[in-house]
Amino acid sequence: MNWNIETHHLGKNFGKVIAVNDLSLKVAEGEIYAFLGLNGAGKTTTIRMLLAMIKPTNGSASVLETEIRMGCRRPWSDVGYSVEIPYAYPELTVQENLEIARRLHPHTSKAQVKRTIEKFGLEEYAQRRAGTLSQGNAQRLGLAKAMLHNPKLLILDEPANGLDPAGIVEVRELLLDMAHNHGVTVLMSSHILAEVSRMADRIGIIHKGNLLQELNAAALEANRQKRLIIRTHDNEKAAVLLESSGLWTDRLPDSSVVCAHPECVNRPDQIAEKLVQAGLPPLHLAVEEENLEEYFLRLVGMKAQ
Numbered sequence: 001m002n003w004n005i006e007t008h009h010l011g012k013n014f015g016k017v018i019a020v021n022d023l024s025l026k027v028a029e030g031e032i033y034a035f036l037g038l039n040g041a042g043k044t045t046t047i048r049m050l051l052a053m054i055k056p057t058n059g060s061a062s063v064l065e066t067e068i069r070m071g072c073r074r075p076w077s078d079v080g081y082s083v084e085i086p087y088a089y090p091e092l093t094v095q096e097n098l099e100i101a102r103r104l105h106p107h108t109s110k111a112q113v114k115r116t117i118e119k120f121g122l123e124e125y126a127q128r129r130a131g132t133l134s135q136g137n138a139q140r141l142g143l144a145k146a147m148l149h150n151p152k153l154l155i156l157d158e159p160a161n162g163l164d165p166a167g168i169v170e171v172r173e174l175l176l177d178m179a180h181n182h183g184v185t186v187l188m189s190s191h192i193l194a195e196v197s198r199m200a201d202r203i204g205i206i207h208k209g210n211l212l213q214e215l216n217a218a219a220l221e222a223n224r225q226k227r228l229i230i231r232t233h234d235n236e237k238a239a240v241l242l243e244s245s246g247l248w249t250d251r252l253p254d255s256s257v258v259c260a261h262p263e264c265v266n267r268p269d270q271i272a273e274k275l276v277q278a279g280l281p282p283l284h285l286a287v288e289e290e291n292l293e294e295y296f297l298r299l300v301g302m303k304a305q
């Protein structure tokens with residue numbers, strides 16, 4: 001297996017703030033790896049360390065089999081990246097920004113700039129100053145710059161930020177195409193689980209600087225909790241009835257009874273019978289799967305609102 005990214009016990013402190021703690025991960029060639037975490041989780045700090053923009057406090061990282069050191073020239077000709085502010089020169093036009101990016105990569109042709117502008121739907125903005133672009137188009141420009149020189153590895157911080165739903169789908173398809181049809185490896189960060197679950201081969205969940213879990217989309221699906229939602233004309237009584245049978249329950253804000261016990265989830269028919277026998281015929285009885293955001297919040301130890 002070729003690992004395009006490897007980190008070993010990587011850490012970064014800013015004074016007393018531990019931004020990234022003991023992070024060890026590997027990203028295989030051709031894989032889309034999504035780094036998922038809430039604001040302040042440590043995603044950007046990790047990405048900036050991988051790109052040698054900041055120096056780790058602890059540990060080491062290698063990118064395209066080159067150990068990362070500050071000021072080192074390799075392996076950046078094969079890496080495309082977009083971090084935080086996606087355009088470097090707000091006073092210059094979209095085309096001029098891409099021209100500058102092209103000159104940084106000697107093997108990139110002028111025709112490639114034109115093709116990239118078309119590919120990212122930036123034709124009508126080509127002569128616009130980058131600083132006047134909407135957030136979505138600025139993000140497109142950032143991605144265009146990152147991909148201009150056909151890199152082997154893309155490192156993208158929140159690539160869907162500021163994009164409308166159609167833009168998010170576009171970026172998703174573009175990245176999937178790059179990874180699956182052109183063998184490009186992608187490491188991206190996001191705070192939106194639903195966005196990455198449709199695209200990433202693997203997801204690393206980071207919280208308060210720690211990598212909590214790494215899993216693929218199938219495992220994520222399997223880990224999502226199922227629960228039975230029950231409404232009767234007396235929800236309080238229904239909850240007491242289930243609790244008296246050893247089936248733990250919870251309540252939703254609308255007072256519906258929630259039961260995640262396997263007996264509730266796997267045999268809702270028996271629960272219905274029990275309720276009917278107690279004079280509490282269910283008005284609503286449905287097994288629901290925890291949504292992705294709830295799963296994420298459960299994992300990071302917060303209660304979904």
Ligand SMILES: Nc1ncnc2c1ncn2[C@@H]1O[C@H](COP(=O)(O)OP(=O)(O)OP(=O)(O)O)[C@@H](O)[C@H]1O
Binds near residue numbers: 017037044046191
């Ligand atoms: N230059 C800095 N100086 C001090 N603290 C910093 C610095 N950069 C980041 N931090 C802190 O490190 C922690 C991780 O920040 P980071 O930007 O990596 O998180 P993130 O997951 O990318 O979040 P966001 O999506 O908000 O950018 C936060 O507590 C942040 O305040």
